[in-house]
Amino acid sequence: MYLRKRGVRTVIGLGKYFRQLDMEGNGVLAKEAFKQALKVFHLQVPEKDFESLWLILDVKNDNKVDYGEFTRAVIGEMSEYRKAFVRKAYMKLDFNKTGSVPMVDITKCYCAKRHPQVLSGDVTEEEIKSSFLETLKDACSNPSEVSFCEFEDYYEGLSIGIMDDEDFVNILRNAWGI
Secondary structure, three states: OHHHHHOHHHHHHHHHHHHHHOOOOOOEEEHHHHHHHHHHOOOOOOHHHHHHHHHHHOOOOOOEEEHHHHHHHHHOOOOHHHHHHHHHHHHHHOOOOOOEEEHHHHHHHOOOOOOHHHHOOOOOHHHHHHHHHHHHHHHOOOOOEEEHHHHHHHHHHHHOOOOOHHHHHHHHHHHHOO
């Protein structure tokens, strides 16, 4: 699938853009807003194909689409096994159970020492950490804090490019010490 090859930045960017277009905050988009979002992310679909896609997505036939359902249908959903490790990492960060973690705490806790590109000498720890933090901040509605939903969205996007569950889990273990 084309979207899978685009990487975590496209996936979380698209989710964030969907949320910005959703003026009512109800998780659905009108047909034209949805079409515009796809265009902004260079995911153009020929008109004939778009109409076919729309017929499938507009389940209630109310000229609206649930963008969460669209995302899950297109990129899939993380397995419960993977989600459990994402929750475990977030709970370690959100020890006060507020549902929001300051970006300062994320910066302090994230460790890139055992990242494969760092171990191979291709990049430095700081480069990996900067890239991670920049991508995560882009996913957040408030760049100074990270909600569980935003944290999970980041790892959902990362997950699509990692086939093996143990590879994915090791990324979380190494980065967050869980």
